[in-house]
């Protein structure tokens with residue numbers, strides 16, 4: 001179980017995230033929504049202990065800020081919005097980096113089991129044909145799937161994904177989200193994701209958290225949180241009306 005209590009975090013003594021309290025069971029996903037700048041990425045970074053927090057973030061009773069790097073990497077994996085490429089690694093080598101928490105460090109030292117997991121992770125995002133290609137030669141969507149495969153290879157208990165599908169075409173968005181949902185259920189993991197597409201959130205989320213100005217406005221099932229009046233008051237747009245309008249244009 002992931003338990004967050006009285007969580008505050010931010011930058012340079014200014015709190016962006018204020019008083020978050022949630023608990024999520026294994027096998028469940030939670031999607032965080034909210035307008036630009038409301039603190040979604042900051043919340044994920046706090047959970048992954050990339051930025052300091054006050055309050056408590058516990059995975060199976062263990063405070064994440066007290067874990068060493070290797071244990072933390074086995075417990076929690078973050079795919080952030082701005083995964084930068086600095087080195088011309090192949091797809092395989094990039095995904096292999098996900099296994100560092102289980103190996104002795106050097107890529108040459110990875111085990112047969114690691115190899116199998118790396119290849120399966122690449123296959124699960126549909127990139128087997130590109131496994132030897134340099135990541136500098138990939139499209140944005142292919143690259144995003146490489147980073148997803150790296151998180152799968154890392155195989156943490158809690159997976160944090162910041163806009164995991166924003167570079168993907170609709171088919172791949174749906175396929176990846178379907179796969180993630182199943183992966184979470186089958187392997188008793190916890191997924192916390194940030195998505196802007198409220199249709200996809202409606203369809204895939206077990207739980208939804210609506211954030212505004214760093215505070216939780218609403219938390220619960222998608223059908224409870226995604227109430228048109230509430231969404232309009234936070235986003236300042238009649239999203240349901242807009243969607244209905246668009247749908248009518250389809251033949």
Ligand SMILES: Nc1ncnc2c1ncn2[C@@H]1O[C@H](COP(=O)(O)OP(=O)(O)OP(=O)(O)O)[C@@H](O)[C@H]1O
Pocket residue numbers: 011016034035036037038039040041042043
């Ligand atoms: N490294 C940083 N230093 C100082 N302030 C930051 C830093 N990163 C983010 N912020 C500020 O914190 C606030 C929340 O940013 P955050 O990236 O968490 O929002 P978000 O909800 O993920 O936004 P988006 O939907 O645009 O990705 C913003 O006002 C942003 O300017």
